[in-house]
Amino acid sequence: MNNISPSRSRLVAITFLSWMSMLGFDFLLHGGVLAYLYTRPSPFLLPPLSAFQLIPVGYASFLLLAILHIWLMHRLNLNGWRKGLVFGLEIDFLDLAVFPPCINIIRRVAGCFEVLKL
Numbered sequence: 842m843n844n845i846s847p848s849r850s851r852l853v854a855i856t857f858l859s860w861m862s863m864l865g866f867d868f869l870l871h872g873g874v875l876a877y878l879y880t881r882p883s884p885f886l887l888p889p890l891s892a893f894q895l896i897p898v899g900y901a902s903f904l905l906l907a908i909l910h911i912w913l914m915h916r917l918n919l920n921g922w923r924k925g926l927v928f929g930l931e932i933d934f935l936d937l938a939v940f941p942p943c944i945n946i947i948r949r950v951a952g953c954f955e956v957l958k959l
Contacts, residue, residue: 847920852911860907864900 847855871879879889886892910932919928 846915846918852915856907856911859911860904863903863907867899867903 878886879892887895910928914925914928917928919925
């Protein structure tokens with residue numbers, strides 16, 4: 842296995858690619874799967890114009906998250922897709938550990954109900 846640290850331009854390219862994958866998943870989720878939620882008035886969603894104005898803030902937060910993940914992987918010398926996959930799973934499990942289990946269950950069940958239109 843090659844333990845040579847990637848160049849700065851490669852890190853920028855990887856960060857850009859990971860950010861684009863986040864945006865693509867966001868488009869798929871909110872433009873496709875959850876689109877029906879935005880077509881009708883809702884007491885818990887922002888009005889369409891306010892939500893549209895906040896989209897750049899959300900995308901900037903995705904970029905910051907991608908930068909921080911790539912920086913952390915670089916500092917921990919995690920090279921290769923296998924180490925990256927394990928790192929991603931560990932970060933996801935860390936998210937599960939930070940919130941109390943009951944909140945995680947509520948978040949997951951609420952997400953299922955939103956998707957199933959229940």
